[in-house]
Each structure stands twice: as C-alpha cells, then as structure tokens.
Amino acid sequence: MKKVSRRDFLKGIGTGGALSVVGTITPGTSDNGGVKPPKSEGATRTTTICPYCGVGCGIVVDVKDGKVIGTEGDPDHPINEGALCSKGAALRQIGPDNPLRLSKVKYRAAGSDKWEEKSPEWAIAELAKRIKDTRDKSFIKQADGITVNRTEKVASIGAAALDNEEAYLISKLMRSLGITYLEHQARMCHSSTVTSLAASFGRGAMTNHWIDLKNSDVVFICGSNPAENHPISFKWITRAIDKGAKLVVADPRFTRSASKANYYVSHRPGTDIALIGGMINHCLQNNLYFEEYVKNYTNAPCIVTKDYAFEDGLFSGYDSAKRSYDGKMWDFEKDGDKVKKDMTMKNPRTVFQLMKEFYSRYTPEKVSDITGVSKPELIKLYDIFCSTGRPDKAGTILYAMGATQHTVGVQYIRAYAVIQLLLGNIGIPGGGINAMRGESNVQGSSDMGVLTNTLPGYNPAPTQKDHPTWKDYCDKEVPKTSYWSNRPKFMISMLKAWYGAKATPENDFAFDWLPKSGKGFKGQGCTMVPLMEAVKAGEMDGLMIWGANTAVSHPDAGSIVKGLGNLKYMAAFDIWETDTSVFWKGPGSDPKAIQTEVFLFPCASSIEKEGSIANSGRWIQWRYAAVPAPGEAKSDLQWLNLLGLELKKLYAAGGAFPDPIVNLVWNYGEEADPHKVAKELNGYDIATGAQLKNFTKLLDDGTTACGCWIYGGVYPGPDKKDNAMAKRGKEDPTGLGLFPNWSYAWPVNRRIIYNRCSMDPAGKPWNEAKGTIWWDETKKDWVRNDVPDFGWKDAKTEAIKPPKDSAAAPFLMNPSGLGHIFAALKLKDGPFPEHYEPLESPVKNAMGSQQVNPACALWDLKPLVGSEEFPLVGTTMRLTNHWQAGAMTRNVPWLAEIAPEMYVEMSEEFAAAKGIKGGDWVKVVSARGEVQAKAMVTSRLKAFNVGGKTVEMVAMPFHFGFNGFVTGGPDKSKSYAANQVTHRVGDANTRIPEYKAFMCNVVKA
Amino acid sequence: MPYSMLVDVTKCIGCQGCQVSCKNWNDKQADKTTLGTDFGNPSTMNSNTYTVVKFDEAVAADGNHWHFTKAQCMHCKTPACAGACPSHALTKTEAGPVVYHRDRCIGCRYCMLACPFEVPTFDWHKAIPSINKCSFCADRVASGIEPACSRTCPSGALTFGNTEDVVKLAEQRLAAHPEKYVNYIYGKDEAGGTSWLYISDTEFKNLPLDESVEKAAYDRYGLSVMNKVPGFAIGAAALMAGFFFISGRKASAGKDGDK
Secondary structure, eight states: OEEOOHHHHHHTTOOTTOTTEESOOOOOOSOOTTOOOOTTTTOEEEEEEOSSSTTOOEEEEEEETTEEEEEEEOTTOTTTTTOOOHHHHTGGGGSTTOTTSOOSEEEEOTTOSSOEEEOHHHHHHHHHHHHHHHHHHHOEEEETTEEEEEEEEEEEEOOTTSOHHHHHHHHHHHHHHTEEEEEOTHHHHTHHHHHHHHHHHSOOSOSSOSGGGGGOSEEEEESOOHHHHSTTHHHHHHHHHHTTOEEEEEOSSOOTTGGGOSEEEOOOTTOHHHHHHHHHHHHHHTTOSOHHHHHHHBSTTBBBOTTOOEETTEESSEETTTTEEOGGGSOBOEETTEEOBOTTOOSTTBHHHHHHHHHTTOOHHHHHHHHOOOHHHHHHHHHHHHTTOSTTOOEEEEEOHHHHSSTTHHHHHHHHHHHHHHTTOSSSTTOSEEEOOSSTTHHHHHHTTOBTTEEGGGEEOOBTTTOSSHHHHHHHHOOSSSGGGGHHHHHHHHHHHHHGGGOOTTTGGGGGGSOOBOSBGGGSBSSHHHHHHHHHTTOOOEEEEESOOHHHHSSSHHHHHHHGGGOSEEEEEESSOOTTTTGGGSTTOOGGGOOOEEEEEEBOOTTSSOEEEEOTTOEEEEEOOOSOOSTTOBOHHHHHHHHHHHHHHHHHTOOSSOHHHHTSOOOSTTTTOHHHHHHHHHOEETTTOOBOSSGGGOOSSSSEEOSOGGGTTSSOSSSGGGOGGGOBOOOOTTSSSOOTTBSEETTTTOSSTTGGGGBOTTSOBSSGGGOSEEEETTTTEEEESSOOSSOOBOTTTOOBOOHHHHHTOSSTTSTTSSBOSSOTTTOSSOSSOOOOOOSEESSOOTTOSOOSOTTSBOTTOOOEESOSSSOEEEEEEOOTTOOTTSHHHHTOHHHHHHSOSOEEEEEHHHHHHHTOOTTOEEEEEOSSOEEEEEEEEETTOOOEEETTEEEOEEEEESOOOSSSSOOSSSOTTSOOOGGGSOOOOBOTTTOOBOTTOEEEEEEEO | OOEEEEEETTTOOOOOHHHHHHHHHHTOOOOOOOOOSSSOSSSSOBTTBSOEEEEEEEEETTEEEEEEEEEOOOOBSSOHHHHHOTTOOEEEOTTSOEEEOGGGOOSOOHHHHHOTTOOOEEOTTSSSOOEEOOOTTHHHHHTTOOOHHHHHOSSSOEEEEEHHHHHHHHHHHHHHOTTTSOSOOBTSSGGGOBSEEEEOSSOGGGTTSOTTSOSSOOOTTSHHHHTTSOHHHHHHHHHHHHHHHHHHHHHHHHHHHHO
16 A cells, blocks of 8 residues: 555556556646646555455555545556456445445344444344354254264355455354355366366466466457456467467357457357367367377376276266266276376277267368358368467467356366367367356355365365265375375365364364255255255255355255245355345345344445455455444454354354364454464464465475465465465566566466466477477576476476476376376266257257257256247356445445446347337346346347258357346336246256357347 | 557457546546447546547458547647636646646537537536546656546557657557558647557548647637637537536436436
8 A cells, every 4th residue: 555646646656557658748848737646645645456356456445534436447457457347447436435335234024124324233232143043943863874073954055256265264264164066166167177177287287377368369259258357368368369369259249259250150059079079070080289288298198997988978887877977987998007008099989089989070061050050151160270289379269158067068178178279279278178157256265165176275174975084085185296286285285274183093183074965955055056956846945155146156046046935044255235135135035024134234345454365367356344344344254253253153062063063263363363363374383383385385294284285385484474375576577468577376376277288298388479488498498487397397306307307297297107198087978078058958959869968957947948938048148337136236336327227138130020129128038037128129139040050149148146236127126136037957067057058039018 | 758648449448447547547437328339438528528539440451450549638739628728627737638727617619519529528418527638647648647548548549758758659560560550640640740649540520520620720710719709709608518417417307317
C-alpha cells in the first residue's frame, strides 16, 4: 500500500512497455486548458488481483478518506499490463459503497418470510450448535468393520471465490468434522480437466500460462471463447497474431473470439471428440506428427496386452448391468516391472498402431456427418493445426466449459492430449493444453482439496472402499516410481499440520481421523450432483455455502430452488444476498411452508481482506486489503476461524468422536492471520518452527508439517518479506514471458510444466529460439531459465544429472515417465477418446451402436434421440459482462447496464420460420422446465447438416436468476436462470453435468 | 504533443472494458437499460455514458464478420463545438483534448447542433444541466497518464501517443498488411482532422462511422456565424431546454412513482 504522489504518478504509473501507448507522454504543458489534477493524485494505492476469471489480472485500488475513489488495471502487472475487461474495470462497484452489500448478520427463522438482524456471536454459536447436533446424531464411526469417521448429513459447497488460506481452512475444518460431501465450483467447471490432464501428463493443471500464448505459432480455440470469457488472454493471442501466428476457432457459434480468427469452423455442440478424432486420423495418415517426440516422450511405442479390445463403441471389460468397465483390461505387456516397447512402433499391439487403427474410423466423411463441418473445411482446419508438428513450431489448444461439461468431458480433453502429444506440443513455450479457469481461485481451491475426492495437493481423499487403513492407502496410492512415490511425505506432513502432536507413528499419524467417504447418494458418490440430489431428497440436514450460487448454477435449477427447502438449516457466507440464500422467497416458494433456518453471514470482498489466489497458469498471487469491509462483514477466514473455535469449545465438553476437532491445530489467533495460514501451507520444521524452503524438504517421519505440499515455497521464511506470492519482480530474462520473480507458481515456481519435453533427448531445445532450459555440454550443467520439471540433479548428493538420465522420464509425475496417448488403468470410460452422442441428441451415434457414453451416470434419465417435441440443440454460455451464476455481476450497476436481460441466441432462419423478431420475449422449453428470454436473432448461428438432416441450435447465457439488482427480466416472480432447462447427467469420471448439449424448443412467450 | 488515439477495429474484441473504465474514472452512474437487438448497451452516448462500443455483424462471401467499434468524442483539431460555443465553455487544449468547462456553459446546446459526429449530450433531467462528452481524459493526459480507455484495452485496439507517432503507426499497419486493412485512416481528414483515428478491415460504410462527414473543418457553426443568429432563436433554444427540463422531471417523477 502506498500513497500516490504526483511524482509516483509520473514514474510508477508510467507507460513503459504498455501495448496501448506509442512513444512517451510528456506530462504538464504550458497550457493544459485549465484541466484539474487527476482524482487519484494523493490517494492511497493498494494492489489486488481481479476476483472474476482465472487470468489473474492486477488491479490498483485508490482510496481517499476511507473511500474507494477509483480502480484500474495495474500497469506493472505482467499479465494484464494495466488492461482489464468490463468486469475487472467494474471492480470498484463490489466495494463497500455498493448499497446491496451486507453489513449485518441476517437470520431467517423456519417458516418466516423475512430476515432478522442478529449478532455475529449469536449466529456462530447457533450454527455451531446445529452442526454439532447433526454430526453427533449422524456420525458413522465404523462401516462394514472399517473405521470411517464420517457424517453424511452436513455438506459444504464453495471456495472458488475465496482465498487459498480460506479454502484450506474449509478443507481442514470440514474434513475434521467428518464431512465427505465437500465440494466446490471446480466440480462443475473443470473437474474433467483435472482428471483428464492428470491421466495424460501427471498433473491436472493448465500446462503453460497466459503470457506464454504470445509464443504460439497456431492458437487453436476449441471449446472456449476467451475473447468474451477471458478477455485479457487476447492481449497475448493478439501479440502472437502480430508476430504471424494463426488463430483458428472451432465453435458452434460465431463468437467474438471467432471474429478475430484466421480460420473458423462451426461444429455441432457435443461433437468435439469426432472433430479432434478426425484431426488425429489426418495427422497419422499424412505423417504430420513429430516422430522423435512421439517415440521418446509418449507411450506410443508401448505394447498393449491382448486383453484390450474395442468393438462397436465398447472397450473390453464392460459390465452393462453396472454400466462400468474393468479398467484393468487396458494395460501394457511387461517384463517384470518394465513395460515392453517396440521403438519402431510397427508392432500391431503398440499404442501407435492401435491408435492408428482406432482413429482410422474418423474419416473426413464420417466426421463431417457428425459435426456438420464440411470435408474441405475439416481438412483446412487440420492442416493449419497439424503444421505445428515440427520441432520449430508450437501450437496451443485453449479450452474451457465448451469441452469440460459433457458426458464425455474427460475424453474431450483426452483427445486434445492425444493430438498435442502427437504434434510434440506439450512442455514447450507456446504449446500446451491450456485449461482456462473461469474463477479467480478455482485453481487454488482445487489445490486446497475442497473436493470430496482430493485432499490438499491432490492426494486422494480416503474412501471406505479403497483405503480402509493407512497401509491400504500407501499400497494403492504410492507408486514405486514417479514423484508420487514421495506421497507419504506429503500426507504425513499434512496430518502433522492438522493434528500436531496427536498425529504419531503409532496411530498412523491420525490417518483414520480423516473421514472415509462411502458410496454416496444412491451409490453415485459425494460430488456436487449427488450432494444436491441428497438435499432434494431430504437426506441432508445442514448446508454451508461459501460464495457460491447453486440455485442458479446447478443443472435443473428449478428443482434446486425447491429442494433447498428440505434442509433443516443453511449457512450462507457471501458479500450479498444470492439467489441461493433467498431461495425461500424465490419463484414458486411459500416461505411459511419452508422450515429451513437460514443464516446469512456478511463477508468481505476481495479488496477488503488479505490473502492469496492461484490463477489458471498456477501463479499464486497475494492480495491486500484496501478498505475495511462494511459494518460487521468479515473475511471468510474470520468466519471460519470463529466457527472452528466455537466447535472446538463445544466438543471440549464431549460429543461424537471429538478427537479430530479438539486436537485440530487451530492456532490462528482470535483474529485469524492469513499470513499464519499461508505459512502452514508452505510447511515448517516442527522442532525448530523454521519455514521450509520447498516441498523437497518434507519428510515422512513426522518431523515436518505442511498444509498443502505443492505450495511448498510460497512462504519460505518467517517474515512478510519472505512471502513469495507477493513478489513483484519484473525481470524476464528469456523474453518469453516467464517472469520468474513475479509471484510464485506451483510446483516450485515452474512456469511451463513438463519442460523436459522442450528439448531433444540430448538436452538441446527443439526450437533454440524459444529455449528455456538446455544442457551445456562444456559446463556439464543445465542452463535453467525456468525451473526444470525433471530429475536434473540428485536429490541427496546434489550432483548434476546428464540429459540421458531424464530423457526416459520427461513426465516425472507419471509412473511410466511418459506422456499418455493410451491412458492405461486411469479412466472409467476408455483409454482412447471415442465419440458418443450427448444424452439428448438430434441424431443417432454414427460411430456405433452405443448412443451415449456407456459408463456415464444416467440417474433416472434416458437418452433422447431425434425428439420432435425438442428439436433444437441447446447450449449454455457466458458473456463478457457477467460472471458465472451472476451474483457478482448482476449486483454491479455498470455491468447490469450493459447486460441487463436474459436472452437466447438463434439463427435468422429459425426466427423467421417461427415468426420471432429480435427483442421478442420467448420461452425456451426442455423436459426439465422452461425459461423466458429475449430473442437475440443473429447471423452468427447457423443450422447444422448432420445425420442427413438440418438441425438448428440455440444458446443462452447462464448468468441470470431471480434475485439481485437485475435478475434477467421484468417479472420479479420468475427466475431467468438458463439452468432451469439443463439436466444433471454427468461425465463417467467426475460427474460434471452435461450443460453444453441438450435438446429443447423455443416458443413465443 | 499533441496527442491522438488510434482505434484499430481489427483488434477490438468487444469486451466493453473501455466503456466501464470510462465510467469508473469519470464517476458516472449506470443507467437502467433493457437489452436491444445486439450487445451495444447503452445504445447511444448520454450524459452518463461518454463512450459506447457498437456491434455490427454481417455475412459476406468469406463468411461471418463481427465488428466492434468504439464511439466517443473525436476531439477534432478544429472543433465545431468549440467554435459554436458562445461562452468558451469548450476549448481545444494543446495536448489534443477538447475540454468542457462547466462553469462557463450557458446551456445553449449550440455545440450539440454543431458537432458533425453528434457527440455532445445534455443532462435533460438535471436542474442545472451540463453538456457531457468524452474529455480524452485531459486530466490524466496532463499528468502524463494515458486515458482510462486505452489503459484498459486488452487487445491493442486502442493506442495512445503523440499524433505523429500514432499516424505513423496507423500507416505502418496499413502498409504491412494491405491484404487485411482498408487503405484509409478515418479521422485523418474528417471534419478537418480529428485526434481519434480509425483503421479497419472492412469498408467504413459497414461501421458506425459517418462517411458523410465533410473533410473540411466544420467552422460554419463558428461564433462568427452564430453571432448572426437572431436573438429570438437563442431565446427559443432556451425555452426548449426549459420544456425538456420540465418533461424530464415529470418522466423521472413517474418512474419514482412506479417504485
């Protein structure tokens, strides 16, 4: 925080390097026409990071006399260089001056139709009492003879909008209570990313980072719309284009991203695997792949066992009664532990040959019939992107919800992984598979393990089925090779951070104190959809919801608004009322009949608290408080701290299995200090209390403690100056935009992961113009402009390892050491991505007799094919000016002004046939329900020619609802949430719902 | 000195960040709006909105096109508004901005009539109304900071700098990519030349930039001409302003009554 003097203005707020200025601006003239000094002069300036999407833009907040007088892009920030989209530019209006901000705790009694104001002390005490009561009554100590220590009657949702320190405390407190229904937004946006990328490369994160887009030769946008949803990415895409790169876009709609493309194709929603399958086929048939890379760095030469087979849409090992596969059927031939290989890749059982055969079915004709893209268009698209299959070229794929939200979401991203491995685009500057995160800290809250199936740092959360004991956990989850062989160090250090001296070798470091999840609701697990199904079924007593708006974001949202009334109590923590916290006065609700108690805790916004968030490119950046939160509003960290302290107090007097609560290390002070939590994330030596340098210092003997191992290095010393997340160094030695001294990137400050692949086996960069690391043969050492993501020195002796030692294991998180073209033993729905139709589709699956993903969770739903009642393909999407479920933007007047109303995009031809004019109110109807929307009639949507017929599509933004400054329409008794027509069928691996392709109809309102 | 802004329409992604940062810097409120037939909202500039991004979609032989064009005061080199203003409430600064001095304004709205780009707007609903338009962030520029809109632009659609540098940049882009750009810089000559310049990959007739604006400076509304306007015309203008004020008050009162 600093005072802005005139001098600062001229110096620090300068324009050097900014894209938006040519030459220099000379301040002060003899005649400035009587112009007043700028309002920010003399203000106190604080830096922060934008709370909206996952780009992680820097913003400065100017405060005078305790008031925010302005916000704007931080010109020193290397990602945005002062730029912001409309959302970021509107940050000021989420500050304390927005009259909709909450400043008092509110409570809604059972059956009441209004809020009452309550004291924070009362509300925390009452909430803690209810949680304890539920937990004590529902606690399951043992199940089938296995210690499980869980409760299935309380759930927690949210953290993607919170800081890492807050998300971590949610993970720590909720698990210690025994809560297994612990979820957040990542489930609904990028859960398929994490599973898919981890199965392909070893980690679930975006491989490169935002600035690195400038190093691309071909940027392929498929399943995303960054111009509208991650606008600052276009700073770097534009820079690539200015240097001659090509931008290609595949999207069902002609988007703002498409408007900037060199080449654009429009494909039917739900057909990307066919589109990319065709590209894989084209690449293989025309020898466009990067052979040396494929042979050395992928599992293409590995020999697959005879058990693997594929016929008519089914892989071997399928059990139709269980709708699941025995994944053990998809494995490699081995000599002892060693996988058999044929380096010529000619053996018909090599991955390479099996892949070639598999994708030979994806002929241009077939793909054209499925996607609606003509054959010449396909070939042109394929040729442009496959031009990067050379050592000196880099191609990147940018995707987001258009890819993830399908019954085959994981396999969509697997298809990207296969083509990117074939083209040698992983691990190199300008390459990668870049999963664009849509929430400012959805990466961080995933890192913190706020998901039912992962602990902090992506250690699997224990389950009753797989991990009855610590020994079982180690047997199943600790591989002999790969970096995950260190998992016991990470787990034990986490347990020491949680349970301190009570975690001992004798009690397996209190492993059993962690809840082991069961089969979940109706055997479908504990992820977001089964969680809400349990709520709807009245099987959940309590729900805590942290900065999330499930009543708008969840599929079949109409049923959610009704279902929330089956809770006994809800505690919402937010900066304002959301559609979710006021569900009891929502459309069709009769408050008198709803017996749910609702606690609404007022929270601090991102400019009113301190803490860190991780952007999509894994940069963990620190934010500062610019102004105090209004009234009694507090950071989520303070509320969590108060709740934790209260529960500890209650359990000190006894209760069901109090051990993990009374012994929980919860030493953050009366007023929780985010720095203290951040230091715990980093890890420390228990005996000396000294902060650890990074996670390589963690041990499995109980002498080190670390909250989240991958965050090792974020706070390696005791003082605030040691906070690596707050670093603002602007050095960029390579000119490739790595900015190693700006913030801290996990793991160990690596900016591009899998970077061994950027070099040939001898350690020479494939493209010397874009080398970040290479082997210096004369010095016998590595030149390291990025942190090597491979074994470059011996962990014990520190002796430098020559290139040959790492050439066989460029993907050090994978036990095989290789990139997985064939995902052996990893996924629930096959080792190669195969096209299946969405659950609701206009056509039969042209690839085989399996209409939908044979392993996806159907619930009570059935495939709908070629319905006359619902002839239109529907999809949901986002808009620049709004964000997610809308609570954070519909309450912001500057954004509401630009995008005040719900709409549905449709083609001009369809509108003409139905007699609909632009601006007319219409109804979008599906088997779930209906939503009103204004018709947006546009030439940017066109019908598809697929399966011998013409199919129209419509698209709706999912930001609108029924509560807030704007709701989406004029009728206050209605919800304008698009998700009222979407359905909850989910991906086979992660249960992410299929928001992006369903069938519907549009009728005049 | 003086300064100009280049708008490269080929680079704008239509995020409307400029629109919001303009409001943020100028402390302007949001209006209550409804959605029209495209995403441009508010659809025109008004007393709370100094800049808007306009959306134009089209289908040509080579497929779809979608253009986003920022509109605001063009900051003419010889501003017709300043020429028409009887009270020197609008002046052209050396640095380029055409700035408005509220304390000198008599509310005659000659500037609105005079502007060939129809930019200045009037506070119809305020008791003491002002003329409103983009100031080219004259206060920032005078302190050596670029305008709020170009600072916020993500994709390089806006480039601020010395007029000479900006014109050179525009010419370089046209020369480097003749296959892409239309060989014309809008604003270089329009209305005698403006501080805001546009380059585009589509004919300017496809954009919301008025091609009928004359190349010569619009000095026909200069004070010398205005001085010859009969006194009653000025009186009529003042009377009209009064009517608008009253009807505006009624309209806003009606709105309040609906609440």
